[in-house]
Amino acid sequence: MKRLIAATLLIEKCGTVADIGCDHGYISLYALKNSLADEVWACDISASSLNKARKLLQDYENVRFFVSDGFKELPYKPDTALILGMGGYEIVKIISGDKCADTLILGPHNNAYALRKALFMLGFGIVKDFCVCERGKYYDIIKASRTDKNAAEMPSEEKLFWGIFCxxxxxxxxxxxxxxxxxxxxxxxxxxxxxxxxxxxxxxxxxx
Ligand SMILES: C[S@@+](CC[C@H](N)C(=O)[O-])C[C@H]1O[C@@H](n2cnc3c(N)ncnc32)[C@H](O)[C@@H]1O
Incomplete structure (x- = not known):
C-alpha cells in the first residue's frame, strides 16, 4: 500500500482522473473518496480486472469504467492519469499514444530508465521522482507534466537510472x-x- 499511497498523494484536484490499469480500483477509490476529480475513469485492458474495480466502486456515481488498452477507448484526454504496476516499456507504449493526459503519475515496476528517457523525448518534464520501499522491494514513483519540448534537456545517465532528483x-x-x-x-x-x-x-x- 505504501507505493499506492505515495502515488495517490501526488494527485491534484482536476476535472478527470484516469486510473489506467486500475485492476482492484484502489487508486480510483482514493481519488473518489477525497473528491479529487469531477469524474474518475477506472480503466483496464482486462474486463475481468475491471470487474473488481466495478465492485469496489459501486457506491460512487462520478465514476466511469472502460475496458481499454491505455487511452485508446477513452472519449477524450483526461487531465491526469495514473499508471502504476506495469513494466516501464508498457507504460512508454501507453503514453506514446493519442489522448495521453498532460499530467502523469507513474509507477513502473522495472525499466524506469527507459521511461524517464521517453518522458523527455515526448515533451514531459519530471516534477517529482522518488522511490519507496515496500516489503523489501523498491518502487519508483514519477510525476510528469507536459512542457515546452525545446526547454527540456536530456538528463544525465545517473539521473535517468536513479531519478531526476538523485x-x-x-x-x-x-x-x-x-x-x-x-x-x-x-x-x-x-x-x-x-x-x-x-x-x-x-x-x-x-x-x-
Ligand atoms: C499489476 S496490476 C496493477 C494494478 C494497480 N494499478 C496497482 O499498481 O496496484 C496491472 C494491471 O494493468 C492492466 N494492464 C496491463 N496492460 C494494460 C494496458 N495496456 N492498458 C490498460 N491496462 C493494462 C492489467 O490488466 C492489470 O490489471
Missing part, C-alpha cells in the same frame, strides 16, 4: 544504491555491469 539526499535511495552496489560487485564485471557500478557509485557519492 543528487538530493534520500535515505531510501541511499539504502537502495548500497544494496545495488553490493549486488553488482558480486556479479561478473562485464562492460555493462562495470558501467552500472560506476553510475551507482557516482550517485552514492552524492548521497553521502
Amino acid at each position: 543528487d538530493e539526499k534520500s535515505p531510501t535511495l541511499k539504502q537502495r544504491l548500497e544494496k545495488e552496489e553490493s549486488k553488482l560487485t558480486g556479479y561478473k564485471l562485464t562492460e555493462i555491469n562495470a558501467e552500472k557500478l560506476r553510475v551507482v557509485r557516482e550517485v552514492l557519492k552524492w548521497q553521502r
Whole structure:
C-alpha cells in the first residue's frame, strides 16, 4: 500500500482522473473518496480486472469504467492519469499514444530508465521522482507534466537510472544504491555491469 499511497498523494484536484490499469480500483477509490476529480475513469485492458474495480466502486456515481488498452477507448484526454504496476516499456507504449493526459503519475515496476528517457523525448518534464520501499522491494514513483519540448534537456545517465532528483539526499535511495552496489560487485564485471557500478557509485557519492 505504501507505493499506492505515495502515488495517490501526488494527485491534484482536476476535472478527470484516469486510473489506467486500475485492476482492484484502489487508486480510483482514493481519488473518489477525497473528491479529487469531477469524474474518475477506472480503466483496464482486462474486463475481468475491471470487474473488481466495478465492485469496489459501486457506491460512487462520478465514476466511469472502460475496458481499454491505455487511452485508446477513452472519449477524450483526461487531465491526469495514473499508471502504476506495469513494466516501464508498457507504460512508454501507453503514453506514446493519442489522448495521453498532460499530467502523469507513474509507477513502473522495472525499466524506469527507459521511461524517464521517453518522458523527455515526448515533451514531459519530471516534477517529482522518488522511490519507496515496500516489503523489501523498491518502487519508483514519477510525476510528469507536459512542457515546452525545446526547454527540456536530456538528463544525465545517473539521473535517468536513479531519478531526476538523485543528487538530493534520500535515505531510501541511499539504502537502495548500497544494496545495488553490493549486488553488482558480486556479479561478473562485464562492460555493462562495470558501467552500472560506476553510475551507482557516482550517485552514492552524492548521497553521502
Ligand atoms: C499489476 S496490476 C496493477 C494494478 C494497480 N494499478 C496497482 O499498481 O496496484 C496491472 C494491471 O494493468 C492492466 N494492464 C496491463 N496492460 C494494460 C494496458 N495496456 N492498458 C490498460 N491496462 C493494462 C492489467 O490488466 C492489470 O490489471
